[in-house]
Amino acid sequence: MDLTSFLIVAFLTGSAWLYVLMVVVGLGLIIFVHELGHFLVAKACGVKCEKFYLGFDIFGLRIARFRWGETEYGIGILPLGGYVKMLGQEDNPARLRQELERAKSAGLAPDAVISEEGVTVAAAQAALYDPRSYLAKSVPQRMAIISAGVIMNLIFAFIVAVIAFAIGVDEFPCTVGQVAPGEGAWRAGIEPGDRIIAINGRQTLRFQDIQQTIPLTRRGAEVTLTVERLARSEADQLEKRVFDVRIVPDRIRVIPTIGVSNAFTTELADPPCFPGSPAAGLGDRLKPGWKVVRINDRPIADYAELHRQWALTWGQPVDITLESPAGPETDQNKTKKVTLRLDPLAVRDLGLALEYGRIVAVQADSPAAQAGVQPGDELLAVECPADIDWSGDILELPYVLQQALRKRQGAEVPVVLSIRRSGEEEPASADSDMALKASAQRAPRGEKHTVIVPARLATTFAELYTPDSPWEIPQLGIAIEILPKVRAVRPKSAASEAGILPGDVILAAKTISPQANGQDGQTPAVESELDVRFDIPRGNNKATWATFFHEFQKFPPGTQVELVVRREKAKHEAQGDETNPEAASQELTVRLTPVVRHNWFFPDRQLLFQPMTFHMRASGLFRAVEMGASETWTSVTLIYRILNRLTRGDVSPRALVGPIGLVQTAYRVASQGTGRFLLFLTLLSANLAVVNFLPIPVLDGGHMVFLLYEAIRGKPPSEAVYVGLSYLGLAIILGIMLWVFGLDLGLIAR
Template structure:
């Protein structure tokens, strides 16, 4: 229940901020162009709160928080008194109308840069792109535990988030990216990761995992939570011990322990278990005991239970000064824009699944998860959502800002407005496209919930 309430709350907060900035862009430029604004509304439907300023503009917060609008004086919307015709939107020069319409998406773009700047000043916490395990395609490509990714093709990666996005794009393009990695000895080498070998219909949400690559931070630590009485470990190991090696073989995660213990037991010898006990490194001699698993198969055990473990603390922080964060914010905005446009291109060409289109349910869940991670992650989420809102609104689909801009650009070239019939046909087409996209987004949301 708390997750549901949190998801709804943070989605309302996120959409409220983004919609307010978007509509304020339209409002501010409209006022500068001498257009009279009748209403500035955040949300649709019946107003929950409203006030009127001295210019006669109504400011409202409405019941349905899934958008907003700026209603301007316009002869297409109703009769305009003769004395106020000069303040009507439709009477303004085409360049001014273009400026008013484009101001909304531009405001979201500016907000994206500002949010990323704030995020970098605070410090974006993340995990280092260090390989924890390499199997299958990753191992065949030469990746080894402890390798740190420095770049995917020519794209530098400072965190696992950067690396995951770059690898996902390469997999969708059926491209084998060149990875620049630094191994445990500090040598920098290049590896070619064979992502083109992934099967058709691979899970785009887990490209690294399907290639056999597991990140270091995602591996549960081999920390002992309990020891069985009379077992091989009783009196030797203690709860809280972190196993770092078994018989000389380094241990980086809990799932490595049992196979190494099995190998040690099959040799019929005593071995050394290295542990970290409250900061002290110890090497303890122990002999596994023979037992049976649930299927009656012979196994060798120490008699320990490893903690399920929680995700470790972040180990990579991208933080810059007030001035240093400015170019980084612009650079990150450019990179996110390229990624977003690339994803749209891939969905149009069929290289990426349409399952990547998300609706309000997914947005709410991600908003809640981001807020739980901290202010830096929520700012990143807001920036990405603001950028997405700007890009979507600039699509040349009638009903959206981009559709209106298309009409005005045609008018600019043609020298006269499109006919009312052509504009009406475009509006119907735009509504049909928008309804289809919204239907697909809701379908994907429901499918994710069900599965």
């Protein structure tokens, strides 16, 4: 979404205009206090300030201006900062003196221009000799003026942080909501509902602690997470268990991750479900804010238990009991309860069975890990017991295994995996004992062999909430790469009717909404269509077939799928075109109407739940000051850590965000509450302070370096040095701006 579309949507959405106002005022305040620092200290030192502007009045273009005393105040047309124009500030003393001496020797008039920048003789004399000129002030005074903006930003960051904690901040706890299949947390066995209480021994409280620690780890470094889990004992009692897991963050995206999202409550969100799902059929009986308190005869205490029940009732209808929130609309503030029948989520199938490739990841302590399966192994074939009815589609296997395990009531379901050992040796597992036990079962690299894996009943399942997720088989504890190549086509299916053949390669896929394909417009619209490609390197719209298949299930009934497939021509058709691969293949575009399968279900019920939050509020003024100081210090050191990791190559420069992304993020945070928005301003103000004081010419830090040189040498740097470094600094800043704008606008793939 570009900035114009974003602002239009923002203004048309409820009270969003208020959030837009918060963003404009908040970002404007950060710039204002920075320039105010320069202005106040310059005035205190007796410097004449000619202009005070928010934004830049390039080519004389401005939104507003007025003059008060000797200073012109205004708002420039380019909202990328601000400036204070002081008499003599932007001129290099050494160069000015040389030009002024040449002008005097030539006998030039006071209004004669003596430089490319349009400086006149009179202006040069004023800049050098006027007692109110910036250049006429001592080096310590000029240092104070230059550093005042940074200091004001730090003061502002501290003040808004104190205010935030004084009024209270709704924060996300450091609890796991969803786990991405195949990623670090999944491999370590972390489950929804687990609370991460420490990272590398340092206590954590907010989910933000994960977001600020994991992405800044050194390449290849291991992170130790201390996890607290509430698990049910054999006596069906909740017991607290604390344990450590060691994870090396994945670098499969622009920043290192472990693959977890923030936690959820059991309270229904608004809207309470996806359109067209079985839950949507309950209509107004599903009310936002109502809480799921029971599934069948099982009490639901939290989201972790709810998630567990979804897995255990996979493919079965359930009775869910909802409880209303207590309030003035109920009798004597008592809650109401209602029990509803909720059908399982039937899969909308295309009739395609795709090839599978590598085993991307193996879960710790899983049946596959104990059988000696390794990440990177190539999966060649899968065989289930003869009494299990399975079509051979790997996407269907998790449901088939879960049903078989439920019917056998604890008896083993042996699954035979034919694999080829990967050519690269995997790094040692954190569970070294398990690795030693499995090592005897491992075949030499490159050889084919079979492994018998006893499937387990799944009590949890991963969510494919990232676009590049593999496909999880939780009963085995493996995540598999699904290749976009057709392995088989089910007879009389949508794919069969569209003419897709085994061997066809799927290059791209997108959804076509019911409105777009000419169907009845009564079906609720979705926010955006899925449109992905499988034939490009990882980028903005790179996705796996597993994720696409999973995500289009959330679209309304009537949604079609358009595929672009490549088909290899037969040899007699190619006729000597072996030197031209494009001539030996053809691309076809086909449109498929998914068919609802009533013998294949997903574990999720497509209900939407509110995020879990807690209220952080200082108990008094002194506590607010203490928390505000800690938050400011954390924000300042965070920026330095980011810069350090950027320079070391541990964090990709593609993770940077430009002005457009900054505004969008500010709007999103503003919608989460005033307290969170104030803490966001704390981070931004600290960011501006640190970045502006980097030793780059044209920034405040660069000016400070020139002043330090002048203090040591007793004279400013020469014209050649000053101009050369200034142009270098300007080139660096312009290069960074072009880069982040390219990222924001999608011109550079993240």
